[in-house]
Amino acid sequence: MANTMNNRRPMVAGNWKMNGNLDLVNKMQDGIGNLAKQDLDVVICPPSVYLQAFDKQSLLLGGQDISEYNEGAHTGDISARMLKELGCRFVIVGHSERRSDHHESNELVAVKARVALEQGLTPIVCVGEPLSVREAGQVFDYVAAQLDAVIQGVGSTQISQLVIAYEPIWAIGTGKSASPEQAQDVHHFIRKHIAKADEAAASGIRILYGGSVNAANAGALFAQADVDGGLVGGASLKKDEFLAICQAAN
Ligand code: PGA
Numbered sequence: 450m451a452n453t454m455n456n457r458r459p460m461v462a463g464n465w466k467m468n469g470n471l472d473l474v475n476k477m478q479d480g481i482g483n484l485a486k487q488d489l490d491v492v493i494c495p496p497s498v499y500l501q502a503f504d505k506q507s508l509l510l511g512g513q514d515i516s517e518y519n520e521g522a523h524t525g526d527i528s529a530r531m532l533k534e535l536g537c538r539f540v541i542v543g544h545s546e547r548r549s550d551h552h553e554s555n556e557l558v559a560v561k562a563r564v565a566l567e568q569g570l571t572p573i574v575c576v577g578e579p580l581s582v583r584e585a586g587q588v589f590d591y592v593a594a595q596l597d598a599v600i601q602g603v604g605s606t607q608i609s610q611l612v613i614a615y616e617p618i619w620a621i622g623t624g625k626s627a628s629p630e631q632a633q634d635v636h637h638f639i640r641k642h643i644a645k646a647d648e649a650a651a652s653g654i655r656i657l658y659g660g661s662v663n664a665a666n667a668g669a670l671f672a673q674a675d676v677d678g679g680l681v682g683g684a685s686l687k688k689d690e691f692l693a694i695c696q697a698a699n
Pocket of ligand 1: 661
């Protein structure tokens with residue numbers, strides 16, 4: 450059960466990564482349509498080639514990344530404008546797999562967040578540390594640097610338009626989620642850090658937890674005071690499990 454001490458609308462986003470097929474689109478579509486009336490945002494971020502196969506009336510759609518450009522000679526890239534045209538409301542930027550596979554810097558992630566906002570998409574900005582940084586006791590500094598780049602890139606007046614996802618890299622796809630206390634600790638830090646730039650934005654901004662969220666651990670994670678839902682990878686590919694995670698956020 451999500452915490453009820455604030456008026457932030459809970460959110461669960463499913464990041465399919467490079468998984469899924471048309472069959473899964475149809476299965477999810479059926480299951481999630483019923484959740485649409487509930488008091489939470491359920492967002493599906495499939496590979497972009499499947500976006501058009503979804504019925505946008507019954508669910509929210511997001512992209513997994515965007516180019517920093519709106520158009521041009523950038524083979525293989527997809528622009529915010531294109532995602533918007535296909536009915537997306539959200540886009541993930543700065544996922545750790547993009548940061549590592551495609552060498553995306555904090556500065557590039559910040560530009561992508563700004564471009565998303567300019568095109569009317571809500572960026573879900575991912576931050577989070579590798580295990581070595583946690584073991585060195587430098588989580589807050591590491592996450593602060595990631596946040597500062599984005600705050601600077603979008604401008605302090607735009608912070609309230611963002612969604613932040615805290616995804617410790619050591620928890621992604623490993624089956625080893627952060628404990629609810631570890632998640633709350635960093636989420637609280639993120640909210641306090643954002644408050645230095647804009648206090649009102651900090652209390653309203655949604656901060657999702659990501660990293661091995663499943664039906665069994667979602668309730669305890671989402672019950673934390675500063676955890677407003679989840680960014681779910683592997684478990685978003687299993688309809689019943691994903692629906693159970695959504696129920697835990699509701
Ligand atoms: P996971 O992925 O739930 O499979 O750990 C989360 C993510 O990478 O967004």
